[in-house]
Amino acid sequence: xxxxxxxxxxxxxxxxxxxxxxxxxxxxxxxxxxxxxxxxxxxxxxxxxxxxxxxxxxxxxxxxxxxxxxxxxxxxxxxxxxxxxxxxxxxxxxxxxxxxxxxxxxxxxxxxxxxxxxxxxxxxxxxxxxxxxxxxxxxxxxxxxxxxxxxxxxxxxxxxxxxxxxxxxxxxxxxxxxxxxxxxxxxxxxxxxxxxxxxxxxxxxxxxxxxxxxxxxxxxxxxxxxxxxxxxxxxxxxxxxxxxxxxxxxxxxxxxxxxxxxxxxxxxxxxxxxxxxxxxxxxxxxxxxxxxxxxxxxxxxxxxxxxxxxxxxxxxxxxxxxxxxxxxxxxxxxxxxxxxxxxxxxxxxxxxxxxxxxxxxxxxxxxxxxxxxxxxxxxxxxxxxxxxxxxxxxxxxxxxxxx
Numbered sequence: 001x002x003x004x005x006x007x008x009x010x011x012x013x014x015x016x017x018x019x020x021x022x023x024x025x026x027x028x029x030x031x032x033x034x035x036x037x038x039x040x041x042x043x044x045x046x047x048x049x050x051x052x053x054x055x056x057x058x059x060x061x062x063x064x065x066x067x068x069x070x071x072x073x074x075x076x077x078x079x080x081x082x083x084x085x086x087x088x089x090x091x092x093x094x095x096x097x098x099x100x101x102x103x104x105x106x107x108x109x110x111x112x113x114x115x116x117x118x119x120x121x122x123x124x125x126x127x128x129x130x131x132x133x134x135x136x137x138x139x140x141x142x143x144x145x146x147x148x149x150x151x152x153x154x155x156x157x158x159x160x161x162x163x164x165x166x167x168x169x170x171x172x173x174x175x176x177x178x179x180x181x182x183x184x185x186x187x188x189x190x191x192x193x194x195x196x197x198x199x200x201x202x203x204x205x206x207x208x209x210x211x212x213x214x215x216x217x218x219x220x221x222x223x224x225x226x227x228x229x230x231x232x233x234x235x236x237x238x239x240x241x242x243x244x245x246x247x248x249x250x251x252x253x254x255x256x257x258x259x260x261x262x263x264x265x266x267x268x269x270x271x272x273x274x275x276x277x278x279x280x281x282x283x284x285x286x287x288x289x290x291x292x293x294x295x296x297x298x299x300x301x302x303x304x305x306x307x308x309x310x311x312x313x314x315x316x317x318x319x320x321x322x323x324x325x326x327x328x329x330x331x332x333x334x335x336x337x338x339x340x341x342x343x344x345x346x347x348x349x350x351x352x353x354x355x356x357x358x359x360x361x362x363x364x365x366x367x368x369x370x371x372x373x374x375x376x377x378x379x380x381x382x383x384x385x386x387x388x389x390x391x392x393x394x395x396x397x398x399x400x401x402x403x
Contacts, residue, residue, distance in 0.1 A: 133159070
């Protein structure tokens with residue numbers, strides 16, 4: 001069912017936004033209640049943990065403020081600093097920030113044609129200082145070399161962190177992604193399969209590890225940062241989505257939210273998911289498979305109509321398509337993006353190799369030739385569950401017209 005807020009947005013602005021949360025009446029009711037100064041019940045965190053335990057088949061999960069924090073806590077638990085952590089150069093910058101925040105040096109390895117970590121490149125980057133490897137399942141695509149990386153880490157005595165931030169609920173060979181490593185990571189933030197303003201989860205193998213990681217989380221948590229993080233996310237959500245309904249002007253929302261800030265006595269620590277985020281997440285976890293089915297169905301309809309100079313690099317029977325990445329064989333993606341934006345279709349840029357710019361350039365060790373050659377030819381198009389049939393046709397037609 002398409003939320004009326006989204007339908008109103010389409011009609012008013014005549015464009016298709018790249019990212020819209022797969023929310024229904026229950027999620028919006030939670031937001032409206034929060035803006036009236038009513039807090040979510042504390043037990044929703046326990047409810048969410050239990051839902052995740054049942055879904056993942058793992059008893060030891062720890063809710064976190066973000067997926068990035070889950071990676072940082074996992075690495076801090078290793079207590080092997082200084083050391084090196086191999087990760088894909090095609091990744092969110094927050095992954096590398098988590099590595100450095102935990103006291104390790106990020107080592108950027110190349111990716112395969114499906115844009116996930118290459119085992120060959122990982123081996124080339126191994127040194128005596130290597131302590132861990134992070135594998136991520138970009139856009140809901142199970143990493144092509146997952147089995148090889150598992151075996152590599154086993155034989156070399158390395159820790160494997162299975163980052164399923166973009167692949168929550170997606171299975172590989174009958175087992176959910178995020179459960180293949182020594183640690184697993186989920187994220188509930190913007191652009192993830194489920195969007196709950198923020199939050200994340202660390203998946204562990206033993207109860208003793210769970211207790212240790214909870215201790216690390218608590219020690220690193222000033223009392224107000226998590227609350228401010230949730231507050232900022234909710235303000236952003238109100239400004240981005242709620243005003244489009246024309247029932248909650250921004251200035252009224254801001255005033256209501258200030259009241260919410262003062263009335264809510266249970267500010268989450270920075271290492272803790274807020275009750276508001278947890279309540280939103282429980283609603284979405286209950287229908288996660290339907291959300292994922294909508295992502296897949298929408299993406300497959302668009303991919304089936306790609307031809308000529310366009311292709312999709314992440315096609316596979318188990319791909320979740322939480323993002324639909326399109327590759328231009330000839331043109332740079334800027335040319336395609338201009339074409340799509342003229343058609344009123346919002347896009348998302350591809351990752352740029354992390355070791356090619358900014359603060360991470362200092363960690364560049366070798367050329368990651370495939371990532372360097374491909375990133376300028378990639379972008380993602382909308383496939384979120386709020387799309388209707390005519391939206392999908394419009395996106396597919398715009399891609400067909402690009403030659």
